[in-house]
Amino acid sequence: MKQLKLGAFLSVPGNHLAGWRHPDAVPETDMDFDWYMRLAQMAERAKFDTIFFQDTVAVAGSDALKAGDLTRTRLSRIVKLEPTATLAALAVGTTHIGLIATATTTYNEPYNIARRFATIDHISKGRAGWNLVTSQTEDEAGNFGLDQHVEHATRYERAAEFYEVVTGLWDSFEQDAFPRDKASGIWFDRDKMHFLDHAGKHFKVRGPLNVARCPQGWPVVAQAGSSEPGRELAARTADVVFTAQTEIEAAREFYADVKGRTARFGRTPDDIKIMPGLTPVIGRTEAEAHEKYEELQTLLPDDVALAALDRFTRGIDIYSHPLHGPMPDLPEANSAKSRQALIMAMARKDNLSLIQTARAVSAAQGHRVVVGTADHIASEMEAWLKAEAADGFCIICNHYPRPLQDFCDLVIPELQRRGIFRTEYAGATLRQNLGLKVPGNRFALR
Amino acid sequence: MKQLKLGAFLSVPGNHLAGWRHPDAVPETDMDFDWYMRLAQMAERAKFDTIFFQDTVAVAGSDALKAGDLTRTRLSRIVKLEPTATLAALAVGTTHIGLIATATTTYNEPYNIARRFATIDHISKGRAGWNLVTSQTEDEAGNFGLDQHVEHATRYERAAEFYEVVTGLWDSFEQDAFPRDKASGIWFDRDKMHFLDHAGKHFKVRGPLNVARCPQGWPVVAQAGSSEPGRELAARTADVVFTAQTEIEAAREFYADVKGRTARFGRTPDDIKIMPGLTPVIGRTEAEAHEKYEELQTLLPDDVALAALDRFTRGIDIYSHPLHGPMPDLPEANSAKSRQALIMAMARKDNLSLIQTARAVSAAQGHRVVVGTADHIASEMEAWLKAEAADGFCIICNHYPRPLQDFCDLVIPELQRRGIFRTEYAGATLRQNLGLKVPGNRFALR
Numbered sequence: 082m083k084q085l086k087l088g089a090f091l092s093v094p095g096n097h098l099a100g101w102r103h104p105d106a107v108p109e110t111d112m113d114f115d116w117y118m119r120l121a122q123m124a125e126r127a128k129f130d131t132i133f134f135q136d137t138v139a140v141a142g143s144d145a146l147k148a149g150d151l152t153r154t155r156l157s158r159i160v161k162l163e164p165t166a167t168l169a170a171l172a173v174g175t176t177h178i179g180l181i182a183t184a185t186t187t188y189n190e191p192y193n194i195a196r197r198f199a200t201i202d203h204i205s206k207g208r209a210g211w212n213l214v215t216s217q218t219e220d221e222a223g224n225f226g227l228d229q230h231v232e233h234a235t236r237y238e239r240a241a242e243f244y245e246v247v248t249g250l251w252d253s254f255e256q257d258a259f260p261r262d263k264a265s266g267i268w269f270d271r272d273k274m275h276f277l278d279h280a281g282k283h284f285k286v287r288g289p290l291n292v293a294r295c296p297q298g299w300p301v302v303a304q305a306g307s308s309e310p311g312r313e314l315a316a317r318t319a320d321v322v323f324t325a326q327t328e329i330e331a332a333r334e335f336y337a338d339v340k341g342r343t344a345r346f347g348r349t350p351d352d353i354k355i356m357p358g359l360t361p362v363i364g365r366t367e368a369e370a371h372e373k374y375e376e377l378q379t380l381l382p383d384d385v386a387l388a389a390l391d392r393f394t395r396g397i398d399i400y401s402h403p404l405h406g407p408m409p410d411l412p413e414a415n416s417a418k419s420r421q422a423l424i425m426a427m428a429r430k431d432n433l434s435l436i437q438t439a440r441a442v443s444a445a446q447g448h449r450v451v452v453g454t455a456d457h458i459a460s461e462m463e464a465w466l467k468a469e470a471a472d473g474f475c476i477i478c479n480h481y482p483r484p485l486q487d488f489c490d491l492v493i494p495e496l497q498r499r500g501i502f503r504t505e506y507a508g509a510t511l512r513q514n515l516g517l518k519v520p521g522n523r524f525a526l527r
Numbered sequence: 528m529k530q531l532k533l534g535a536f537l538s539v540p541g542n543h544l545a546g547w548r549h550p551d552a553v554p555e556t557d558m559d560f561d562w563y564m565r566l567a568q569m570a571e572r573a574k575f576d577t578i579f580f581q582d583t584v585a586v587a588g589s590d591a592l593k594a595g596d597l598t599r600t601r602l603s604r605i606v607k608l609e610p611t612a613t614l615a616a617l618a619v620g621t622t623h624i625g626l627i628a629t630a631t632t633t634y635n636e637p638y639n640i641a642r643r644f645a646t647i648d649h650i651s652k653g654r655a656g657w658n659l660v661t662s663q664t665e666d667e668a669g670n671f672g673l674d675q676h677v678e679h680a681t682r683y684e685r686a687a688e689f690y691e692v693v694t695g696l697w698d699s700f701e702q703d704a705f706p707r708d709k710a711s712g713i714w715f716d717r718d719k720m721h722f723l724d725h726a727g728k729h730f731k732v733r734g735p736l737n738v739a740r741c742p743q744g745w746p747v748v749a750q751a752g753s754s755e756p757g758r759e760l761a762a763r764t765a766d767v768v769f770t771a772q773t774e775i776e777a778a779r780e781f782y783a784d785v786k787g788r789t790a791r792f793g794r795t796p797d798d799i800k801i802m803p804g805l806t807p808v809i810g811r812t813e814a815e816a817h818e819k820y821e822e823l824q825t826l827l828p829d830d831v832a833l834a835a836l837d838r839f840t841r842g843i844d845i846y847s848h849p850l851h852g853p854m855p856d857l858p859e860a861n862s863a864k865s866r867q868a869l870i871m872a873m874a875r876k877d878n879l880s881l882i883q884t885a886r887a888v889s890a891a892q893g894h895r896v897v898v899g900t901a902d903h904i905a906s907e908m909e910a911w912l913k914a915e916a917a918d919g920f921c922i923i924c925n926h927y928p929r930p931l932q933d934f935c936d937l938v939i940p941e942l943q944r945r946g947i948f949r950t951e952y953a954g955a956t957l958r959q960n961l962g963l964k965v966p967g968n969r970f971a972l973r
Contacts, residue, residue, distance in 0.1 A: 223733035287669035
């Protein structure tokens, strides 16, 4: 039977914008590394394929904060640990779970990124993954010398070239390049070292990378963009796609579309694992689950909800629209294209007012929230798996640690009982657990 | 009594270019993280203040390798783990020792560096240090889009501004900026968040950093440049100076000069700890120690020694000079200024031939080698400490793990017996163990 892939998106201190205010919540999970380690180990005990960290290289909402908007002092996602250093540290306290983090192609150099993820793959003995993104927010531009954010098409063009350089650098050495032979004094085999000599529009990189070939050949490459250029890049290059999908039909369309594009790039549909986000709200009964959800919503003031929505509504001033009037149309913007489309689709579908939209966005952050018993949630996951709407899910919790613990204790056993999730790790590397091929070395194949 | 500060420079697989060929050597220490961890824990058991990783963002000798020079396939320092990820991972398996690594200001963005070292400081609970350098080699330029290496003065100008931005970002939040108060819903105190708004010649960075204030206030800042602009920058900004000093008189001059410059910047001589490199070759008798050194030299072929020297002799072709003739003069070059001066001084002082210079460089890599009994080595260290030639030393081993283990087992107890080295860690943070002040927050002080 086809098995689910599961990622734990450690969205500390919680995905729901008021989740941290819940009596069970530990809000210090945003900066306290010991909590990061406990959460990673919790996910590993439950046999998750991987943990995953999102990233932005700015304090979200910097513009508004600078302009004096004090509402944002009630938004919890301001600081956190830098994800690549965190992955490396988590590798030491875990043994099987994958370690995926976001690093932007917009404000990094490919040599530095290739090197760091290759190193994490060595430290973790084959469990590293890089989520390749383009930077989405104006807040980030101001930290890297730019007054304006880089345009969407240019970002994707740079991202595609960045990917070529990074993977090319990962091929710098073949697996057996280093005999380190004391008798002859030969340290390495020159024929198994390769210069990349890349010269493109955005980058000029000679190589070789100063890290030996990774245990996984290459770290796993994940992507999260759902726009047209994002789908195209994913079909060509991604091993894993994290995506926000709230409706099964739209998810099936996305799944079929991305997998359908792979053949053009000499790949198979199985070479990509599609993992939508899913936020569980678990109760012993359906009623209890809905009460839990409503309890979180009562912790969320309207003005905080509006501030959260405002992050995704560049181009219009939501504060000039009536709270209880219909959600105004969002113009096509330069940032976070597909997120805006999802918000509009949700608002129109349920005929939501502006404030209802804001409250739903604050609760879900664009992802699918499933409220119910463990059996209900497992059934939903199974249905999506069987309908080819998902290969698995990225589990996002409203606060930490309790909802993750509940998912591990209540939903995982139900998935195992249904025979759609492992009870033990089968592979030693993340690629093996995800059922992904080890990439060949482009130079050795010549 | 004044106490020595000790750093373990984990120069895997060994500082002596043929060290890896020694029967006791484990050459895999360059890529095997488990060995990095064992070496860090070994240094911690011996109460070293810190470990330290050097860094270059290239395979050394790429130019020559590309041109077909196969001698370099016998040079062992080709690949290694990226140091910042490695520090983060080592934080998890250690509790007291400092964790310092090099990151270049030439090919990084200050926001990314500020963030990563702040994160390592959080993960390690106050043990991180950043060794600020400018990139020295032409090999590196080719990996970052440049055909030619950046000029020395420009690199230092950028480095100085980079430091201002990084430390400014470390002041983004005050220590108590995050009440995370569930009752009121207030996550953070806007008055304790600070925008940097830096706009200089090389960087334009708004801030704030998306990491809370570090346990140490700022991670420790180390520097290694010994040129005129290097000394000036160190006097103004460094907490620790790693330096190559082979003669006590020159070391005293350097020590007095750098400390003497501090007053101009409102600092005291005690605010900087000066730690020259020292490579011990330890025997039970002086004769045994010298035999050990000669044993290493027999493992070093002449052509490998010449290739090693060639790394530091940009501007002349050493291969066009007679092997047994005098060491030719080195012109002033753009890269590694002070290293070239040291090599010339050593060659002239002992009237060395070209090949003798090459063999000495390969053995020492510019650092001081002390050959003798544990008592002899401890006496040398004590003499430098008392003569104000050093506040401590950075111990560099010819191969790993044995020479480091010998230093810990034989020299450390002798230093402790003399009352010049700790028997237990007194502080919880690296700053505390090094006797350094916690920096104030520039915004809070206004």
